[in-house]
Amino acid sequence: MTLAPRWLAAEMAALGAAHRRDRMPHALLIHEAPGAGGEWLATWAAQLVLCEKSAAAPCGACTACRRVQALQHPDLTWVRPLEDSRQIRIEQVRDLSAELALTSHGGGYKVGVITPADALNRFAANALLKTLEEPPARTLLVLVATQPSRLPPTVVSRCQRLRVRAPARSEATAWLTSTRGKADWDAALDALGEAPMLAAEADPAELAAVGADTRGTLEALAAGRTDPVAAAERWARSELPLRLLCFEKWLTERIRGDERQGGFLTEMRAAPYLSAGRPFLNIRELFGLMDEVRDLRATLDAPLNRGLALEALFRRLAPAGRTRSGEHG
């Protein structure tokens, strides 16, 4: 197991204590900030209940712990969207429920992890409800989600919730350096936001490059210096999920900047664009864009034209798009 992220210490302590008192919940919903370690914590929780050294669980070294880490433990079922899909389908949930109903190989727990749980489609979520309502004894079901609001409330209410917040920058870079070695992790996280688990899977130099390119495009769009159609086509062709995360990070920075300047109190209609550093969109528009970027990221597999969806977002950023209705320039 990789080094424990320091920012998860409180959650790990709470789960460990619950397990020692035999008060482990049947279902956990890990609500994570993107890339903050939800799956890491789910793996750790699976090791906690499956470890062979119950007094020191999870030891991280026994056969069970190593099999969990490799996702090859016979009592662990890991459910994620199948290849080519960003949805988790009802057949997958039925298979999971059937597996959880079987006797465990090791005579102890059966564990199911669903990640990202916000990818459960409606039918799959409904099918899961049955298992959540009547969980077999010694079952641990872990749902990992960045947007639990996409899950039916009936599912959410049957899970104990754990919140995994984004780590401080220093915690994130320390963990990345210890697990992946020295690199310019600061630049990588500047692009991505405080998402060390995502950064750990990527090449930090490439991440920084895509981040810089993405920012460049957004600044150019906001200044009316680039064509939204061409930019949308370029994004749709390369690194779109990563670019959308960078887009969110960029919007977050603008929202924070606007809050600092008292943007909440400013008028709600679109402010005319000023090139000299004034917020170019008001705070409501920034939040609106943020919602749409998240929606687009969550529905990347939907049969819609990504280029067109991006183009619509870009037009709202561009000064021409903002002034077209009723402004004179």
Ligand SMILES: [Zn+2]
């Ligand atoms: Zn162990």
